[in-house]
Amino acid sequence: MSLEYTASEMMSITAARALTNDMTCFVGIGLPSEAANLARLTHAPDITLIYESGTLQTRPDVLPLSIGDGELCESALTTVSVPEMFRYWLQGGHISVGFLGTAQIDRYANLNTTLIGDYRAPKVRLPGGGGAPEIATNAREVFITVKHSKRTFVKDVDFVTTVGFGRDGKAREQVPNIGRGPTVVITDLCILKPEPGTNELVVTALHPNVTREQVIEATGWEIRFAEALATTPEPTSNELEVLRDLKARTHAHHAGQ
Amino acid sequence: MSLEYTASEMMSITAARALTNDMTCFVGIGLPSEAANLARLTHAPDITLIYESGTLQTRPDVLPLSIGDGELCESALTTVSVPEMFRYWLQGGHISVGFLGTAQIDRYANLNTTLIGDYRAPKVRLPGGGGAPEIATNAREVFITVKHSKRTFVKDVDFVTTVGFGRDGKAREQVPNIGRGPTVVITDLCILKPEPGTNELVVTALHPNVTREQVIEATGWEIRFAEALATTPEPTSNELEVLRDLKARTHAHHAGQ
């Protein structure tokens, strides 16, 4: 018997499942943070979560609104300076997974969080790179989670803030001392992975009750589907319960004061 | 009426007097440490003493045997890592005076603490550079204290571990972002300073009852004397008392266990 759940919940739960107990995860704010903490509160209790504010191995009880909420520091093993975080822990090679969100993503998993339009005369100015440009190359692999829409999934990003596999899918070739790059993209419709050889994103699994047409409709390029197209397992009641509790706690906390 | 004192005491007390209350002094172990703490315990109670082990603004009760005795840490304002000490505090420009000892010094105040003889077949292997090479250029000025002897005061050092003014007296010219270099050398016989223009060390003051001949005899080059040759003031009874107490406490402490 099926449970009721939203597409957003499906996305967060699927993203959480991509994480395992032995990972050291550099967590982006927003959707990645929600997924990473859900993983920690369900199947991966010992996962190491790291936020760019310097909080090593943190275990927040509510989701932080910012990357540096007090909760992150108080529940961390220790808190280091920001230069140390980027130099020793990220660039030093201690991060197994960088978990990122984005505003735009293209077929080679390049991310744009800088702007829409032209750099010197932007239509929409976005926040910018933050930690992502170096997370994407210094973490051993990268997971991305983002809502699926034609505005977000574009053939070519307006600006490569953060490299996936470059404009031609080959940007990582022959660059020494960097990670594998994006290995999975989790949306509210499906799971995408870079195709071996071309590094173009293809759909490898559809979420329950999602059709190919929905994905095609929400993607800005001629999206392809893996031959062995899987169906993502539904959320369990425990996953849903833990996620809803977490979000309710978080909402109450931030509305608090 | 004159007090009884040794030449070593005269040296330490004179070296201590070179320091003032507002200085931030990067302290070498041995004679510089003795002089710096004597200054702190007499006329310069607020002088900031920094040791390369990372102890910022330390106030040891006994002289440390090593550069990293526990006493230095326990009495410090805070203790930072060694990379931070050398990068932020020394290279970052926060040290007004570097206070060094040496095994050999030449007429241009170059210091040798590496070896006597040839590098690949040394007659005597000395400890090496330690912190001195960068203290000498990153501190705003450098004080040197060392016992006067022909073995120590040589015309040209066997090896320039730490630059004074180079082999020709001109090594600091046109090098950006470095300090003034050695401004005073204090020995058990006299005070020497680099001559403006040539940067050759000349005697500017003799300690009480020391003759020119004694200095000439103890110096490995044709030492010159300033026209206005001064006589160093004698130690005061307070200086002698504080120094002797400090040394007695120190001796008892290290022989302790």
Next chain:
Amino acid sequence: MADFLSLQEAVSTHINHGDTVAMEGFTHLIPFAAGHEIIRQEIRDLTLIRMTPDLIYDQMIGAGCAKKLIFSWGGNPGVGSLHRLRDAVEKGWPNSIEILEHSHAAMACAYEAGAAGLPLAVLRGYIGSDLPKVNEQIKFIECPFTGERLAAVPSVRPDVTVIHAQRADRKGNVLIEGIVGIQKEVVLAAKRSIVTVEEIVDDLNAGVNACVLPSWAITAIAEAPKGASPSYALGYYERDNAFYQQWDGIARDRETFQTWLQENVFNKGAA
């Protein structure tokens, strides 16, 4: 040694029109009280440096203090856009501002290099990114040992740094605890520095390896209780996340913003 000044004196003495100013605090310990004082004193043509401009620079930019912004992530954390920043960049209101943008890693390294007295920072960064195409300060060097291509950025050396911290002792030594961010680096990298503190105490009660800035490394200290609010000071008060969410509505509209500014900044004196 640091001078103890009122916030008003500290700002008027040490921050001039046209200065390059870094006001830091990584989400934590953001010096809002000092930012408001700069707005009240109508200081102009500042080059503002901050990894995350946050509400503090949104307010200062909206108030017309800035001519240039150097940053690496310009959003309202967890909420959305900084509307005053966007209005200045996209529409030139109240004045157009030049922007120069980096990644966090590069800015963190640039502050670190500034504190270390170096002219440049070297990092494994910007690989495959378009940022070097729009920021000519980003260069690449070759490692003389391995031949690896590495990014280089100029170090940050502001005229003035302003940070907030938990407390100072009566000699002017300052303790920073919790998310220390780049508070230490940005003070050491600057020519002058102002530190606002929650309180001045007899004893810092600092651990042996605590993040303590000695008095002689600071120019001025001003007591400013709740001086980081709506950001926070660990051990004193929490981040006002509700206000960060409300800011989206306040800042979206020029008039609402100006009313807020009048009521909450101009009509209030320095603490």
Next chain:
Amino acid sequence: MADFLSLQEAVSTHINHGDTVAMEGFTHLIPFAAGHEIIRQEIRDLTLIRMTPDLIYDQMIGAGCAKKLIFSWGGNPGVGSLHRLRDAVEKGWPNSIEILEHSHAAMACAYEAGAAGLPLAVLRGYIGSDLPKVNEQIKFIECPFTGERLAAVPSVRPDVTVIHAQRADRKGNVLIEGIVGIQKEVVLAAKRSIVTVEEIVDDLNAGVNACVLPSWAITAIAEAPKGASPSYALGYYERDNAFYQQWDGIARDRETFQTWLQENVFNKGAA
């Protein structure tokens, strides 16, 4: 996660003949117990790295473990020479060793760069010094922004690092307090690491910004009470300065040294 091993197992599992080994501790927390275990296991041909070789490397060099030494200050602090080091360098006893020497600033930066995953460190160093003439690893680069000539040295990336620390919790997280030296950097710079600790406890009782190495950044932990003696562990025991002074007499003579080694190292098992 770190494995909890006996000191004997930790050394035999993780340190091999011919390895490049860094055993650090800036006067404080020098891993003497581990050094003695390496001597007992008669591991040979090591390239030893340490800013200050100190008695620990004097003993290991005298025992014949080393073929090369990378260092920046090779004396007995406050006492005089390291006679076993000098005997190896000057007379080739018990075997000749190659030396490569730096300044402290360069080695500290090289460890920092190793921890930061970079191939090189850049510093304002070695100006006017003859050291670059005898150490071909010291190079100079030009800053692409200012044209300033700066020194560059390769980062340190040892095969194995060994340090001593105050305590570990039962998950293997390690607290280091006091003179932290380059303990954090040398662990993070290495391929493998062994940390000996005074004790294993339920709770580290660490401050919020304490120097803590997470378990997943360490290879092996071995309990070794008094494992830093005659160096010291802040909060546990003091530096045995009298022994440092006595060492001058012990180490001056080959036979006295060998007798000391037999009685105090070989005839004693691992803790």
